[in-house]
Amino acid sequence: MSRCPLFPTLALLWTALCAVPGAALAADAGDVRCDAMPARALPDPAACQSLSGLRLAADASADQRAEALVVLAKSRRKAEDHAAAEEALDCAESVLAGQGAASARHALVRERGNLSYVLDKMPEARAHLECALSLARAAEDREAIASDINAIGTTLRRLGDYQGALRAFMRSLDMQRAQGKVSASLYNNIADVYRERGDHDDALRYYREARRIYLDDGNRRQSAHVLESMAVVEMAKGRPREAAGSLQDALAIYRETGPHEYELRATGRLIQAALAQGDIAAAQRWKASGLAVAASYADPLPAVFQWQVARLDRVSGDPSAAVVRLRSALPNVGEYETEHVELLQELAQAQEALGDRVAALDTLRRAHALAQKSAKAKYDTELGWLRTMFETAERDRTIARLESDNQRRQAEVRQRTLLLWLTVAIAVATMLGGWLMLQRRRQRERLVEAARLARKEEALVRYRRETSALAEDRQLLQALLDSREDAVCLLDAEGVVLAANRAACIALCVESRGLVGAPLSERLPSGEGDPLRAALERMEDATDQQLDLVLDDARRLRARLSQWPQGDGLIVCELSVPANAETIDAPPTPAAPEREASTEPDEAVDTAASEGASMHDSRVREEFRRSLVELMLSSLEAWERATGTGRLELAEKSRIWRVAVDDGRVRARAMERYLGLARLPQNPRWRDVVRTGYYVLEHCAMEPEVRERLQRQVDAVLAYTRRNALV
Structure with a gap:
């Protein structure tokens, strides 16, 4: 069974390579x-003559x-x-x-x-x-061909391409059989492929053939290696007794021929077979025999011997000795060798037997990470080679195709020349058509840009007109306030002074230019502005509030906060001196004239008229509130579509609405009240809603229909404010 790569790219390259004959x-x-x-x-070449060990004739x-x-x-x-x-x-x-x-x-x-x-x-x-x-x-050279194919198969097996390796080995086997002599190494390689594919019976069959040829050639050491491989297969089949017999035969040969490394490796596998049979005593005897050999062994002990001795120590109830042995063996084993992972896993079991579960878990993690790293390195190597082979195969196929096409091209020169001229003509026509399409597109873009500039100019004209009207309204408002003798300021929802009459400036000891445009709380001593700010926050749902203010010179003023009669979110602040405080240097406020008595019929008419006007104002007011909510929802929807962000980002970037932390959540509570008619304040801050609409119109890219609809909603709100109040 072929071993398929795990990664998609590797699978694609593998399929492509399999398609190349x-x-x-x-x-x-x-x-x-x-x-x-x-x-x-x-x-x-002259410098190569002095290489040591090189013997050349003159x-x-x-x-x-x-x-x-x-x-x-x-x-x-x-x-x-x-x-x-x-x-x-x-x-x-x-x-x-x-x-x-x-x-x-x-x-x-x-x-x-x-x-x-x-x-x-x-x-x-x-x-x-x-x-x-x-x-x-x-x-x-058929002998060299068979040998090279055998070597290629060995390389393919190391790369993980077992199917390709088996094809190579079988082809080499056919060639060697045709020559009358099959090498034992070829049988051994075929058996290795079957063993790694899990086909144990075929592996044993080819191992026996390889061992027979090695013995016929007098190569006893290689026959012992084959016996070791056969023992590994027997262990995989769950037959440790047969594996032990093969290993004992191999050990006897190693003791005669050496070296000690092979003897210790076979001894380690004998310990493994004894443990698989549950024969601890036999395993201890093999351990003692191996340690006696290792006493005269200067090189590092084989990993398989160290591993199995450590297993025996752990099973025998001495996990501490197993830990010491495994830690001494790990530095001598390559990081990418299979035995390194096995030693780490055995070390984890020994540490767990000692009760050190934390160290055991850490060791298992190292083993798992090393196994993953080794597998990834192997697949990266295979992927790189397959990619190289794919590119080489594609290049060779292209060269072959070009060589075969070259013969036809000699007879097709005239036809190709005509085709070339036709291609040039088509290319010129295509370029001309493309140029015309480009000019048409640019013309459309210029028309769109001109329309956009025209709309922008119309908007600027409208804004200038609104600014002029706003200036006139402010002048009229200032004149009206100055006609009053009591101290009055007009504030917005944040407490910023929009207008103040002369009496208010005298009461606060400040000039009009220094008062208008700044928060009223800044004119109060440190700490005295907090009650004013708290009262302003409550004004959205309140009609009247009263509080005392302390000025820098310790004078006290009584501030009465009330909503602007037309309900546009503005606040009227009336300043007066409390009865028990010093009076301010301002003209006295005249008493309001008493109303003259009226006849009963006149009162009835006035009452009916006022009720009718009240109902009309209520309907208009309700329409205005609905327009505010619709404008706020449309502005938020346009912002979300244009920027992909939500209401919090709109509040932060526009700096119109305050963002605060409420119960661990970041919220814009003031803005959220304007997203539903049921939660809309009694005295809405319509200016902030209009400012939000203008901010979205200025900073967001949107379709013309959406922009026009949003502008109409802004104009509808402004139309109501012009009918009912001064800005």
């Missing part, structure tokens, strides 16, 4: 091109020098001196300089693939091995 196995010699290999900086040819350098690189690779091995290969490539015999170039590329495989660079290894395969096919 022979992409996984490089079935044709042209499928993989060696010129696609990345370029590298090469040393000077008259050696370039091919002979390159082959000697490849042999030197192979020996250094086996000695795990990877940097020196790569240096020798670079020298071999520099000596060949892209020329030389096919056998020399094949040996060089194949050894680069082997070195990349050892360094766990699977994509680079596969690229080098497939390049070597193309060279072997070009040279028709």
Whole structure:
């Protein structure tokens, strides 16, 4: 069963690669091109003569020098001196300089693939091995072809492409059978694929074939490795007794042939088999045997041995010894090795057995994170290689298509020339049509812009007219207030003085210019303005309030707050001196003239007329209140559509409505009262509603119909105020 990538991009690339004939196995010699290999900086061939271990004849040819350098690189690779091995290969490539015999170039590329495989660079290894395969096919070297396909299959298995690896191995098996000799390593590789796919019976069958060939060739150590792999399969099948038998045979061979690392690894697996059978005594004997061998072992102990000994210590009731052993073993195991995760998991179990659940949980988290990191790195590597293969396959397919089309193009030159001229004519016509459409669009945009400017100019004219009317109204209001002898101020809902007569300025000891436009509370000493502000907040639902004010010179004034008779949200503040306070230097307020008595018929007529007028005013007033609510709702709706924000943002940015924290929530309570007719204050602040409408009209982009409707609602509110009150 093929192993499918988990990521969508990986799945897409995988599907595309599967659609390319022979992409996984490089079935044709042209499928993989060696010129696609990345370029590298090469040393000077003369400097390569001094490499240690290099034996060359004085008259050696370039091919002979390159082959000697490849042999030197192979020996250094086996000695795990990877940097020196790569240096020798670079020298071999520099000596060949892209020329030389096919056998020399094949040996060089194949050894680069082997070195990349050892360094766990699977994509680079596969690229080098497939390049070597193309060279072997070009040279028709069937033995090298079979060997290269086998190596490619091994690389595919490391990349997680088990289906591709199995195809490669089977193809190599067919070729080797045709030659009359099958290598044991090929059988072993096929068995490894079946084991990792979970097909245990086929894995055991191929492992037995590999072991038989190794024994026939006298390679007992490799046969012991096969026995170890067979034991792993037997353990996976739940047959620890058979696994223990295979491991004991392998251990006997390792004791004869060495090295100690293999002996300790087999001992660790024997401990695992004994624990699987529940035989603690046998596990203890294997532990003692392994520790006796480890006493003379200078290198770090194998991870599998450390893991199983730690398991035995934990099962035997000594988890502290298991923790010590596992912590000493972890630094010697690579982060991306499977044994690292297994050691961490065993460490977590030992810590839990000690009662340290916090440390156990932390260790499990580390193991889980490491497993995820390892899986992601593996899939990233596979994704990168698949993407490279996809791009290479697409490039090769494009090249092949272009080469096949080139033959037809020679006969189609005239037709293509005519097609070219036709294309040019169509392009010119298209450009001309596009230019005409662009000019038409720009003309429409200019007309729209001219209409917008005309509407803007009309609005400016209207605003200037409203400003002029407002100035006249203010002058008239000021004249009316100055005609009164009592001290009177006209305030808005926030307490800002809109107008004040001379008597009020004298009472507050301030000039008119310094009083109008500023809050009245600023003319009071610190702390004395709070009662005034509180009273102003209550005026929306009150008709009359009275309070005493203390001035800077300790004089006291009595302020009587009442609503503006026309109900437009303004407040009349009448100032007077309390009876028990000092009088202010102002002319006395004349007594109101007494009304003359009227006859009864006249009173009846006046009463009827006043009732009719009251009913009319009530209906008009109700229409005005409804207009206010509609204007506020329309302004909020236009704001939300244009900005995507709500009422709180409108209140904050316009600075018209106050935002406060109420029971842990940020609210604009004053604004919210104007969003419903039932909650609308008795004395609404219609100026703030109109200001809100103008703010939305100025700062929000909206459709012309919406703008006109909002402007009509503003004009309707203003029309009522002009009929009933002075602004």
